[in-house]
Amino acid sequence: MKQINVAILGLGTVGSSTLDILKNNQKEIARRAGREIKIVSACVKDITKKRVCDISEIQITDKPETVINDPNVDILIEVMGGIEPAYDLVKQAIKKGKHIVTANKALIALHGDDLFNIASKENVRIGFEASVAGGIPIIKAIREGLSANNIQWLAGIINGTGNFILTQMRSKASSFKEVLKEAQSRGYAEADPALDINGVDAAHKLTIMASSAYGIPLNFEAVYYEGIEKIANDDIEYAEQLGYRIKHLGIAKSTAEGIELRVHPALVPQRRLLANVDGVMNAVVVSSDAAGPTLFYGAGAGGMPTGSAIIADLVDIVKTLPAGAQDNADSVVMINTSKAVIKPMDSVKNPCYLKLRAKDQPGVLAEVTKILGDLDISIEAIIQKEPTNLATDVPIVILTHEVLEKNMNSALEKIQKLDTITDEIVRVRVENLS
Amino acid sequence: MKQINVAILGLGTVGSSTLDILKNNQKEIARRAGREIKIVSACVKDITKKRVCDISEIQITDKPETVINDPNVDILIEVMGGIEPAYDLVKQAIKKGKHIVTANKALIALHGDDLFNIASKENVRIGFEASVAGGIPIIKAIREGLSANNIQWLAGIINGTGNFILTQMRSKASSFKEVLKEAQSRGYAEADPALDINGVDAAHKLTIMASSAYGIPLNFEAVYYEGIEKIANDDIEYAEQLGYRIKHLGIAKSTAEGIELRVHPALVPQRRLLANVDGVMNAVVVSSDAAGPTLFYGAGAGGMPTGSAIIADLVDIVKTLPAGAQDNADSVVMINTSKAVIKPMDSVKNPCYLKLRAKDQPGVLAEVTKILGDLDISIEAIIQKEPTNLATDVPIVILTHEVLEKNMNSALEKIQKLDTITDEIVRVRVENLS
Numbered sequence: 012m013k014q015i016n017v018a019i020l021g022l023g024t025v026g027s028s029t030l031d032i033l034k035n036n037q038k039e040i041a042r043r044a045g046r047e048i049k050i051v052s053a054c055v056k057d058i059t060k061k062r063v064c065d066i067s068e069i070q071i072t073d074k075p076e077t078v079i080n081d082p083n084v085d086i087l088i089e090v091m092g093g094i095e096p097a098y099d100l101v102k103q104a105i106k107k108g109k110h111i112v113t114a115n116k117a118l119i120a121l122h123g124d125d126l127f128n129i130a131s132k133e134n135v136r137i138g139f140e141a142s143v144a145g146g147i148p149i150i151k152a153i154r155e156g157l158s159a160n161n162i163q164w165l166a167g168i169i170n171g172t173g174n175f176i177l178t179q180m181r182s183k184a185s186s187f188k189e190v191l192k193e194a195q196s197r198g199y200a201e202a203d204p205a206l207d208i209n210g211v212d213a214a215h216k217l218t219i220m221a222s223s224a225y226g227i228p229l230n231f232e233a234v235y236y237e238g239i240e241k242i243a244n245d246d247i248e249y250a251e252q253l254g255y256r257i258k259h260l261g262i263a264k265s266t267a268e269g270i271e272l273r274v275h276p277a278l279v280p281q282r283r284l285l286a287n288v289d290g291v292m293n294a295v296v297v298s299s300d301a302a303g304p305t306l307f308y309g310a311g312a313g314g315m316p317t318g319s320a321i322i323a324d325l326v327d328i329v330k331t332l333p334a335g336a337q338d339n340a341d342s343v344v345m346i347n348t349s350k351a352v353i354k355p356m357d358s359v360k361n362p363c364y365l366k367l368r369a370k371d372q373p374g375v376l377a378e379v380t381k382i383l384g385d386l387d388i389s390i391e392a393i394i395q396k397e398p399t400n401l402a403t404d405v406p407i408v409i410l411t412h413e414v415l416e417k418n419m420n421s422a423l424e425k426i427q428k429l430d431t432i433t434d435e436i437v438r439v440r441v442e443n444l445s
Numbered sequence: 446m447k448q449i450n451v452a453i454l455g456l457g458t459v460g461s462s463t464l465d466i467l468k469n470n471q472k473e474i475a476r477r478a479g480r481e482i483k484i485v486s487a488c489v490k491d492i493t494k495k496r497v498c499d500i501s502e503i504q505i506t507d508k509p510e511t512v513i514n515d516p517n518v519d520i521l522i523e524v525m526g527g528i529e530p531a532y533d534l535v536k537q538a539i540k541k542g543k544h545i546v547t548a549n550k551a552l553i554a555l556h557g558d559d560l561f562n563i564a565s566k567e568n569v570r571i572g573f574e575a576s577v578a579g580g581i582p583i584i585k586a587i588r589e590g591l592s593a594n595n596i597q598w599l600a601g602i603i604n605g606t607g608n609f610i611l612t613q614m615r616s617k618a619s620s621f622k623e624v625l626k627e628a629q630s631r632g633y634a635e636a637d638p639a640l641d642i643n644g645v646d647a648a649h650k651l652t653i654m655a656s657s658a659y660g661i662p663l664n665f666e667a668v669y670y671e672g673i674e675k676i677a678n679d680d681i682e683y684a685e686q687l688g689y690r691i692k693h694l695g696i697a698k699s700t701a702e703g704i705e706l707r708v709h710p711a712l713v714p715q716r717r718l719l720a721n722v723d724g725v726m727n728a729v730v731v732s733s734d735a736a737g738p739t740l741f742y743g744a745g746a747g748g749m750p751t752g753s754a755i756i757a758d759l760v761d762i763v764k765t766l767p768a769g770a771q772d773n774a775d776s777v778v779m780i781n782t783s784k785a786v787i788k789p790m791d792s793v794k795n796p797c798y799l800k801l802r803a804k805d806q807p808g809v810l811a812e813v814t815k816i817l818g819d820l821d822i823s824i825e826a827i828i829q830k831e832p833t834n835l836a837t838d839v840p841i842v843i844l845t846h847e848v849l850e851k852n853m854n855s856a857l858e859k860i861q862k863l864d865t866i867t868d869e870i871v872r873v874r875v876e877n878l879s
């Protein structure tokens with residue numbers, strides 16, 4: 012069968028690795044795809060720049076139109092990142108009948124529905140496995156491997172930088188700032204690590220996983236997200252004492268009142284596999300009605316793992332090509348058929364971990380517990396420590412039973428205003444993952 | 446689009462669950478497949494038997510020819526188990542142009558190549574995801590999710606009964622026999638648990654995973670297998686002291702001298718996720734050149750998880766149907782294009798754990814270590830315990846560095862013959878999974 016010609020937009024880390032893998036594993040990939048797949052052209056910003064990958068057999072251009080208009084190109088890989096010009100170029104390529112494979116999570120999370128609509132009309136496919144959790148075939152697992160199931164919930168460590176930071180803070184007792192510096196020097200975190208730290212990156216990925224799981228529109232705006240900036244070393248220690256580990260999770264959950272979509276740090280029981288996923292690794296637990304709990308683990312970022320996911324999408328698309336026509340809508344693009352609503356964060360229920368710093372004087376705990384009690388928040392455990400050295404305030408750690416988010420927010424507002432509370436309260440939700 | 450009609454051979458636990466899932470999740474499954482999938486007929490041994498599943502809309506027969514010859518049946522699910530008559534019936538159905546979905550690991554491991562050949566000629570697909578690791582979409586992950594990769598090795602806990610037994614032996618310090626009894630009373634182990642215990646069941650599954658990973662013929666005869674019968678509670682304790690946990694693994698590994706195919710108990714470092722997969726759960730680690738290490742975890746058996754895998758195969762097949770012709774050989778059946786040889790077990794290298802019982806007298810250790818040294822086997826650690834109570838012999842535990850299987854076999858033969866050795870030596874290989 013005729014060779015498949017692929018063009019690539021962008022030759023950074025992911026683009027170069029994709030080129031390398033296709034070259035090194037050419038035979039194995041051809042066996043699985045049923046024919047040769049070759050990258051024939053690449054569009055880059057600077058055509059004079061020296062490349063780490065072998066580009067001797069590739070046409071290099073800095074004019075995206077050249078590759079988009081090339082009738083010999085069957086599939087376009089987009090690994091530029093960012094919204095524009097990627098969004099516009101992908102749209103143009105779809106209209107020219109090119110299938111798309113992208114690793115661009117922001118593009119899919121924010122404009123995926125529009126792209127899928129256009130692709131559906133043009134009868135082309137969009138592969139986006141590489142946009143979530145790098146080398147883990149999690150989109151395939153959700154959409155195909157678990158296609159028999161109603162997915163009850165999924166919860167994942169889907170930002171490697173954040174997981175690296177939390178892991179190092181625990182194992183080395185280094186501060187958030189020190190570890191962030193280390194992550195940057197190792198190349199895990201960007202010079203501007205904001206999106207990794209504040210939860211936006213994870214929220215993009217959660218948006219995509221949730222749509223894949225529930226058939227809902229891509230709804231980034233509806234995702235509640237929090238980052239890991241407020242987690243201190245003592246929170247990690249207190250969590251350990253209580254039998255938990257702190258992980259930054261993306262969670263989608265189907266409930267009677269709608270689908271929860273949230274990204275935040277969480278206390279996870281130490282015995283759970285997810286609690287033991289360390290360093291830059293990613294993992295997603297999917298709980299579904301027939302298969303039960305499943306977990307998918309692997310490298311969530313990096314050129315090679317992301318390239319692995321890009322090529323898996325290429326192979327999948329190539330396998331459908333000889334038949335000429337596409338099979339059905341959902342395997343072409345992602346179709347949204349679900350009318351499920353997104354549950355407001357106020358209605359979410361979780362046990363909570365609270366860390367307060369309070370003046371070391373009688374009656375403080377009584378004040379705090381009264382506020383909690385008045386809002387129907389019951390307490391499972393309290394840790395109160397002696398003041399350290401010269402400090403005049405003491406940490407109080409409270410673990411609550413399950414509590415409505417709205418009630419906890421009211422309680423926190425009231426407690427924070429007490430004269431005896433000396434610092435900002437830290438609240439971390441508990442996820443038992445059962 | 447027209448509804449897809451499915452017939453099922455067998456209505457035991459897996460068959461009934463498959464029926465239940467298709468009924469309960471009808472809407473979700475239709476969304477993913479692009480059209481309705483319905484089980485229209487079932488062939489059972491005893492048509493008068495009361496069924497736990499709802500069969501009101503299904504034609505029940507005890508004559509397999511009825512469903513196989515029914516021109517309205519598009520896909521046949523085989524969940525009878527055993528080789529005959531399943532083998533013959535599946536062949537007949539393929540020749541009638543029916544696509545096949547099976548959970549029958551023995552059938553695929555022993556006769557899969559023959560079935561794939563016939564299916565290829567008849568242009569029908571065979572789905573066998575359910576034959577390995579129940580609800581974990583591991584075959585899909587290996588063949589599609591990781592299609593860009595050369596797979597370096599894979600190692601899995603792929604027998605839930607065996608893992609349950611090892612887990613309980615560790616957590617409750619119960620004996621092998623006690624735990625086996627418990628597994629039987631809980632319904633995890635068959636009345637005749639031989640295939641779970643002696644490694645044959647895991648060897649069937651490993652055969653199928655290895656062919657999926659390496660494109661080699663299904664080669665059950667070439668798999669080296671050992672069961673868990675010889676593992677005692679003290680082995681588990683000594684392993685813990687050395688920083689390991691004992692797990693029963695199926696391992697396929699690509700090396701310069703060929704592909705290793707082996708099933709045996711192994712010492713796994715406690716920090717590995719695989720060491721923390723407990724109870725009846727299954728998990729497979731796949732190490733590949735682009736994606737790096739990935740792990741897939743879930744329920745390895747049971748009606749619902751296995752039904753989940755069966756339906757995922759149904760949906761996959763249904764998605765290719767509208768196109769009329771099939772896409773390419775490898776997605777239709779499994780094609781064997783690899784000329785890789787299977788490495789003889791004698792040439793495999795592993796560190797080893799040895800437990801000897803020896804007379805409590807001077808010079809024993811010198812004799813043992815001389816035999817090891819003469820065969821180039823170097824020692825990493827030794828634990829020698831005081832004799833317990835009235836015993837006149839003592840346990841000696843030795844952890845070796847990496848050693849050629851052939852040399853270790855020679856050493857064990859010689860050591861076993863020593864007058865001072867009082868019991869059968871236990872040898873467990875070490876798998877560092879790195």
